[in-house]
Amino acid sequence: MNTIYFLVQQTMFFSIPLLIVALGGMFSERSGVVNIALEGIMIVGAFSGILFINTFQAALPGQPILLLAILVAALSGMLISLTHAYASVNMKANQVISGTAINMFAPAFAIYVARMLRTVQQIPFMNQFRIASVPVLGQIPVVGDLFFTNTYLTTYLGFIILVLSWFVLYNTRFGLRLRSCGEHPQAADSVGINVYQIRYAGVLISGALAGIGGLVFVIPTSTNFNATVSGYGFLALAVLIFGQWKPSRILVAAFFFGLMKTIAAAYSGIPFLATLGVPNDVYKMIPYLTTLVVLAFTSKTSQAPRAAGVPYDKGSR
């Protein structure tokens, strides 16, 4: 039983950032802008969030500073995604190139600024955010052990974002318009919807969520930030595709990849796997191999938004 508790808790740490970032990607792509820059935006979000924590951790207590850091990460993510929105919406640039530029810029920026400020590129932080047991809820047998002990505030934030995303996408005017812009922007335009505005909104939301995702990824899994999120942004893209651009399926996909990642990182803590005697490297490969396999099988029935990646030009027929 303890193994299962451990597995679920670990899976949360890996899945939640994937979930948040993939949902961010969803908002961007369903508005019609491919956002390959998720990786770079995560780095920017994690960098600014961790830098904020590093600066203020002596002055402020754990949970409030975490919430503030999340806000900082979201804002910085939005700021950098603004460049992507400008390039792909106003300048009608190739969205993959614009995204790649951000991916290359982000780690360089994080290293440069960290060195300027602190002479080393790592930014350490005190992990004072772990919640050993949530009051009351942590006492519930089984469920409490699974979901309410050894956890972080960010886990619940992830689920809140999931529910909000689902609600916004399917139950609001904005969601309907966002989806129409990703599928058939000419149709949206013909009924008086400002496609450019909606696409800006989509990209900005993805920036905010990817920024948060970067921070959420670093906090439970490390004690310092070293200008990388280990390819999680790209993995989130895979989750988005495997999740068919739908919140509910993204949840399933995020947990599937999270579990794979957990097996890779924590197999030594799982008695059954630890005794198999398979080399370490095999486990490390698991998440990436499954990504390849799963995408090969699911991309056939892909339901990508039809206009994703195509700059919208009012004049074209």
Place this chain on the structure above:
Amino acid sequence: MAYIIEMCNITKEFPGIVANDDITLQLKKGEIHALLGENGAGKSTLMSVLFGLYQPEKGIIKKNGEVVRIENPNDANRLGIGMVHQHFKLVHNFTVLENIILGAETVAGGRLQTKAAADSVQKLSERYGLKVDIHARIADISVGMQQRVEILKMLYRQNEILIFDEPTAVLTPQEIDELMKIMKELVSEGKTILFITHKLNEIKKVADRCSVLRKGQYIGTVTVADTSMEEMSEMMVGRKVNLMIEKNPAKTGDVIARVQELSIRNRLTHKMVVNNVSFEVRAGEIVCLAGIEGNGQSELVYAITGLLQPDAGAIEMNGEDITHLPIRKRNEKGMSHIPEDRHKHGLVLDFNLGYNLVLQRYFREPFQQSGFLQYDKIYEYADELIGKFDIRSGRGSRTDARSMSGGNQQKAIVAREIDRNPDFLIAVQPTRGLDVGAIEYIHRKLVEERDQGKAILLVSLELDEVMNLSDRILVIYEGEIVASLDPKTVTVQELGLYMAGSKRGELA
């Protein structure tokens, strides 16, 4: 006389051309007003001005006598002007209801309210006889129903002036009749309709008045009841047009193409879409495959031209089995194909006209030498075809195919396919969406080819075309040939019954 909408002295220029030159259009309340003109006459530009997509250089628009400014579709909508675009503006994976409310949603407490909208759409659809399933997805419904959704979109926004931009181009004959009925119903409820078309018989059927444009200029407005089709077509084209095709009796020769027991299964549904079809086409005759859209014509043609492998059966051309030959081999052995979808299978839209005209021959000399394309030879040849077939475009052989009008795109394909001097010519809906002048031209070309001893297989949904052009009619229904008819002895009504599957004939 009070007009509900007046467009006065509208001039709209694009670099190089004047699309609308001092055009005046006046609509009376409660009429169906047809706007007639060839492709490229400026109809679409004028409508885009009225709908706020373009700003005119000169001229004003008045509604009920008052000058109004229309700067975007929202302004047009506020003035009660709605439009059914030629290419529907519907989101394929939204439901009918979602498409209708998009842009005019009702929201309460942040939540989208669909219940009330569903009720009012249901009411509208009953009131005007617009049958739709409001919870179906657009991708799952027929083109005719999609058009009804577009109409409901306008009605839901309480538009009074409804613009229909070539609404019948995509419809089957039955759906066209249905649409005509709906249009009359709408007018009797007090709506005003502006009907853009180049099909004269449709104007005759429903319109009250008709304004004619030619090459960007206003020619005149006539009362439809007092004007003959010949007079209207002369106004449109600027010369007398022969609506009937004159042709000599066919002098048939050897069998050129033979299709034997051909069967094709749909890859997804595993249903037989072409079922044991056999027929032959002889030199010097036009054989027409008639049928309602979606009865297996497309798949049959795909199999003959090599776009699809049949599951059973054989195809012969000039006595040789070509069932499994690649497309290029078929072309080189004397097959030409004027495809159904000119954008998908006919042209590379982002190539210029010159390249498009040598698509099947660029690898042959003189267009290629030692592996290099010979641009001068390609353009020389293209210019020759452009002259011979009267293909009009902004920059001659260097024009991007995408920017050409539909009629001229089609002419380019016809030119390319005929100039290769084929033995067997397959023409699928060769006049779809074209105006009278271009139709006349293409029909004449097809008959010319026939008289030169070519075997021609014509696939068409237009009954007039079938009756006028063919020497023999094969009717296809649910993937089977159900009748072989002689156009001289069969009536249109009878043909319709065969096409609808309510009658089967003896196969000759």
